[in-house]
Amino acid sequence: MKKADEAADGEPAPTASGAHRPEAGPAAGHAPAAHETVKQVLHRGIVTGALPGGTRLVQSRIAEELAVSTRPVRDALRELAAEGFVRVDHRGGAVVHQLSRTELEDIYEIRKMLEPVATARAAKYASSSSLLAAVELMAAMESENDGPQWADYNCRFHSVIEEAGNSPILVSVLKNLRELSALYVTHSILSEPDRVRCGNAEHREILRAIIERDPETAADAMLRHLDGTIRTLLNVHQIGTPRGRRSTV
Numbered sequence: 373m374k375k376a377d378e379a380a381d382g383e384p385a386p387t388a389s390g391a392h393r394p395e396a397g398p399a400a401g402h403a404p405a406a407h408e409t410v411k412q413v414l415h416r417g418i419v420t421g422a423l424p425g426g427t428r429l430v431q432s433r434i435a436e437e438l439a440v441s442t443r444p445v446r447d448a449l450r451e452l453a454a455e456g457f458v459r460v461d462h463r464g465g466a467v468v469h470q471l472s473r474t475e476l477e478d479i480y481e482i483r484k485m486l487e488p489v490a491t492a493r494a495a496k497y498a499s500s501s502s503l504l505a506a507v508e509l510m511a512a513m514e515s516e517n518d519g520p521q522w523a524d525y526n527c528r529f530h531s532v533i534e535e536a537g538n539s540p541i542l543v544s545v546l547k548n549l550r551e552l553s554a555l556y557v558t559h560s561i562l563s564e565p566d567r568v569r570c571g572n573a574e575h576r577e578i579l580r581a582i583i584e585r586d587p588e589t590a591a592d593a594m595l596r597h598l599d600g601t602i603r604t605l606l607n608v609h610q611i612g613t614p615r616g617r618r619s620t621v
Contacts, residue, residue, distance in 0.1 A: 406444035411451055413438060418457050418468055419527075419554040420520055425470025429458060456552055469552075473606065476556065479549050480602040486546055487530070487598060488591035491578060493537030495587040502536035506579055514572050522568055523558040527551070529575060533582065553605070560604045567604045574600060 404412070414434070417423035431445045438445075453460045460466045471479075494502070509529040516522045530550060534543045561567050574597040581590035 406440045407447035407451075410434065410438055410440060410444050411448035414448060414452060415457065415551075418452075419551050420524075421558050423468050425468050427468040429466040429468065431466070455548060471552065471556065476553060476605060477602070479553050480598060480605075483546065483549050483553075484595055484598045486542060486549075487534070488594045490534045490537045490539065490542045490546060491582065491594040492587035492591040493539055493542075494533045495582045495585055495590040497538045498533075498536035498582055502532055503579075503583060506532045506536075506582070510572070510575050510579055513568075513575065519561045519565075519568075520558050522561060523554065526557065526571065526575075527554055533578070536582075556605045557601065560601075564604055564607075567601075570600060571597070 414423065414429070423429075429449060431442045431449070434445045435442045449458055449460060449466045452458045453466070457469055458466045459469055498506075506529060509525050509532060513522055513525045513529065516525060527550060531543075531547065534546050537543075561571075574593065577593040578590060578597060581587075581593050
């Protein structure tokens with residue numbers, strides 16, 4: 373089997389967690405470095421819930437699954453640890469970070485301070501292409517019945533709005549915060565399907581205010597949306613209760 377840092381053809385190889393090695397986009401000029409490929413696979417597994425909090429990540433097993441050496445795995449885990457997605461102990465062992473109730477509340481407290489600001493900026497500065505992308509994502513969410521796919525559209529919807537505000541700093545900070553809570557958003561909509569209906573209605577309010585170039589209403593709609601989300605998350609999850617831990621195989 374070829375290493376990830378060598379040229380390889382065919383379908384992306386799935387990992388035992390259900391994640392797949394990402395394919396290079398059509399505009400890519402070169403294959404990603406091996407550690408970038410590993411990071412993408414693990415990151416996707418974590419934010420979608422395929423690798424739940426508490427999962428032990430064994431470097432040698434990940435390397436075998438992805439057909440790479442252990443060095444790019446180690447580098448990928450180090451980067452994921454710096455971003456808050458995994459914890460690495462003094463011996464180099466890694467575990468998927470498991471949010472506590474306090475941490476989740478902290479994340480949403482910060483999101484509620486910053487995301488309305490980003491939304492207000494979007495109402496001022498959003499381009500026609502950004503608005504079209506948001507409309508398309510909203511339409512996709514309203515016709516989507518698969519929970520994890522809806523959660524992916526939801527994340528992309530928020531990203532489009534944040535990027536439309538033309539503030540790279542806000543985009544960077546909010547991206548990390550949103551992804552850290554993405555696992556719980558996915559679980560909440562699987563446990564509370566009505567949250568999808570409410571979320572879609574809230575997204576319509578947010579987007580309508582942005583299209584109407586009304587920053588104050590847009591910011592208020594986003595704040596109410598985040599309030600509804602965190603209430604659902606805290607109701608659905610007994611966050612901090614240890615789950616059965618497993619390792620990648």
